Amino acid sequence: xxxxxxxxCMLLINLFVLVIPxxxxxxxxxxxxxxxxxxxxxxxxxxxxxxxxxxxxxxILLITKNAITRFNSIxxxxxxxxxxxxxxxxxxxIPFRGFLLQKLxxxxxxxxxxxxxTVIFVSFHIPTWINSNTDIIRAAISISMVSLALGYLFKEYxxxxxxxxxxxxxxxxxxxxx
Numbered sequence: 001x002x003x004x005x006x007x008x009c010m011l012l013i014n015l016f017v018l019v020i021p022x023x024x025x026x027x028x029x030x031x032x033x034x035x036x037x038x039x040x041x042x043x044x045x046x047x048x049x050x051x052x053x054x055x056x057x058x059x060i061l062l063i064t065k066n067a068i069t070r071f072n073s074i075x076x077x078x079x080x081x082x083x084x085x086x087x088x089x090x091x092x093x094i095p096f097r098g099f100l101l102q103k104l105x106x107x108x109x110x111x112x113x114x115x116x117x118t119v120i121f122v123s124f125h126i127p128t129w130i131n132s133n134t135d136i137i138r139a140a141i142s143i144s145m146v147s148l149a150l151g152y153l154f155k156e157y158x159x160x161x162x163x164x165x166x167x168x169x170x171x172x173x174x175x176x177x178x
Contacts, residue, residue: 007084010128014091022099038098039160047159054153054162055169062178074177085175089168093150096121098160101151114151121147146170 026034035041096117104113122140129136150163 018095047161051165089164
């Protein structure tokens with residue numbers, strides 16, 4: 001299977017196995033408005049602003065790091081990966097930070113819930129890393145730090161837009177070679 005087909009397949013799996021069940025659970029079992037519970041609506045303007053600031057700082061940090069260490073060429077010709085990069089923030093942040101982190105936080109202290117969510121989030125990515133010959137240890141450390149930070153920002157600002165946007169920007173930066 002080529003990489004474009006793999007990404008489309010992964011997006012569909014995330015949608016049908018993770019996102020739709022979360023929305024149905026919230027709507028039918030918890031009887032809440034999923035958009036409110038997931039914090040997609042409510043504090044969105046501040047969340048989007050914080051996400052733009054954090055993402056901009058992240059991009060500046062990556063460019064600075066690459067300028068100091070080695071500057072690889074940037075690959076802007078990602079084709080469908082641009083769309084995938086934008087969608088992955090929604091498709092992974094809704095089930096992990098929007099749902100799982102909040103549910104776990106109801107039963108344990110936030111940092112324990114954030115750590116457990118991060119372990120599950122990293123584990124979720126391992127098959128993809130194996131398939132793409134990624135350095136699993138390096139990727140797990142990097143993704144763990146990002147996941148913990150996104151969980152904290154989500155809790156602090158009560159907006160899923162921060163993890164959604166930052167996650168998408170993070171993935172796109174990795175894919176273009178920053």
